[in-house]
Amino acid sequence: MKSIQWWKRARMETPGCAEVVHLDNAGAALPPAVVTDTVMAHLRAEALHGGYRAAAEAAPRLAMVRASIAALLNADSRDIALADSATRAWQAVFYALPFEPGDRILTCRAEYASNVIAYLQVAERTGARVEVVGDDADGQLDVKDLRRRIDERVRLIAITHVPTQGGLINPAEEVGKIAEDAGVPFLLDACQSAGQLDLDVERLCCDALSAPGRKYLRGPRGTGFLYVRPRLRERLKPAVLDLHSATWTAPNQYQVQETAQMFETWESNVAAVLGLGAAVDYASALGIGAIQDRVCALAERLREDLEQVPGVKVHDLGKRKCGIVTFTVAGRSAAEVHRRLTDMDINTSVSQREYAQFDLPARSLPDLVRASVHYYNTEEELQRLVDAVGEIRDK
Template sequence: MTIDVARARAETPGTAHVAHFNNAGSSLPPSPVLDAVHGHLDLEARIGGYEAEAEAAPRLARTRAAVAEMLNCGTDEVALVENATVGWDMAFHSLSFGPGDRILTSVSEYASNYIAFLQVARRTGVVVEAVPNDADGQLDPEALERMIDGRVRLIAVTHVPTNGGLVNPAREIGRVARAHGIVYLLDACQSAGQMPLDVEEIGCDLLSATGRKYLRGPRGTGFLYVRRTLLDRLEPPFVDLHAATWVAPDRYELRPDARRFENWESNVAGLVGLGVAVDYALSWGLDAIRDRVVLLAEHLRGRLESVPGVVVRDLGRERCGIVGFTADGRPADAVKAALAARGINVSISTAGSTRLDMEARGLDELVRASVHYYNTEEEIERLVSALR
């Protein structure tokens, strides 16, 4: 399959107003997603929120089924949550740790995840260790293998870091985790929607992601995959009458499926829109999306390297749609503001978001330009010309 760029842009109203290179932050939603969200909100206004949710039950069921189809898992292994951080935290904090236990993670791990590691370390005495990178800057699976011992309780890795195009070797990490029977948590926040994600091929036990980024869904939506065979070992840190049933005055029972990680109140319009966004991505084909995104990103990297003073900072053997760069003598926020004045959206990554990686490379900040399949070569030229 190939991407019909003209059609993709015609179905993306925002492309008429801005050159959007902030897809790793929040993509421009397509018309079907907008229509789904607006339609449900209109329904709530007409008949009431509870009544609209009941009427939307088939669409909500499709959202869960669409996520399961995208991940190659069962619908009972999918929890629909408010955002990727909630999904990740619900999974992580359902695990038990004790003094001397070890958590292995990546040098490029995202701040929210690492802060949670440090919080649990302070409470329990668990040891947090970053697996060294290989010569290409990605997590080294051989180094991971050498670090395994009987005290490792979790391998938790960000698939695509927030600050650049690196793609960590998720499948190779999964093979190590499975060989040693260690729980493997994958943060797919930046990869969901821009590349295929098959949890059986990857070998992860837990996977969290958001709707707003490359999936082009609404903000305030996300999902969590929980491997069926792991469910009985996990009790979420927070449960309510949706996640559990109050069966006696002194007893409750957790749901038998991944919905034990959900709670009763949710953004129904957003979740309806999330399902439409996943189906929309599946209709294009995630292989085709990946190919188009990688092609555009490599073209952007090549063009940026032609601009005096601009240095592309991306690492990795495999790279994706996120392009991180610095401009000599120009603070990142000044570059962002100057581009915004020309109708071009980019973002900024600071050391606080990926501290281990940024400090190791002597970087305080960088500009992040992230492409999607609806971007064009002409928009890339606009970006490069503005930087010049």
């Protein structure tokens, strides 16, 4: 699989590539056959032998899922918790953090809508304040502004690594160093970066990181995971506990798990979790470095080609950019462009202005068309998109 054109073999192992031009990998990527086969095999085992027996027989493979995720992140498997979505994983650690009146939560302009809603809810409950760190000249989080804002009342730095509405890569490593020097917990939303960028939690200096299975990792929907560093776990009380995350040790006592499993609950979709493990192993076998290089190169070519189409404007910010490409077509709404591309069997998405209140309105931008490439996409597929956008513009 490490041949010169390794991505061609990966493409052959992805049945969906024969059906559609899939450029919605930031929404949900096409799974390789091994992921679908893994999920279906366990569902058949449940149907034939019962759910509990099938799970017991899969126990060794289930244990390896955390190990695979840990290896992907350069972490310890005890620091990994499984969840049914990235949002649920993120919420598990955020809602365990204590806040008081006057405490400050620092975030970025590119922050994800669900995260901001959680900040605002907690601020309303506790009297904490939410502050948005400014952007630098490249449109990414301004690390100088972040450093200036640090004081004894900052209780959390939480940012989105790659926003849903553009190809920006925020300087997470620099943010992590500032947080570590200040002794402030750093929560990183890696929803769009896991699977397309190299994520090393030691290098990132993050205390917690959340990600889904369905996006660039190419796993099943309804899966996600959470990394939590031991030094942060020691300070937290999970908002929700059950007989999996804690042990009932006496009639009036319980003991919380010491590992990151303190953020899990007992019931899970075992087939989907096994599929997640297969997806992580598949990505690791290809090599995240090779994936990152190809994804970024394809996206940069797409940006350049789209910019050559009259009336089309690309809106991605940042000194570094990833596989997400957002653009507008003069005289056409994002919804119309998306719909017409779908009619041509070209999958894209729409980044809605209302989901990026700190960002798109400040740049006077409407909803954007989002095309997100993956390593299994080809230059011919990108050209199909560019040609189709030109047709839509003219009709």
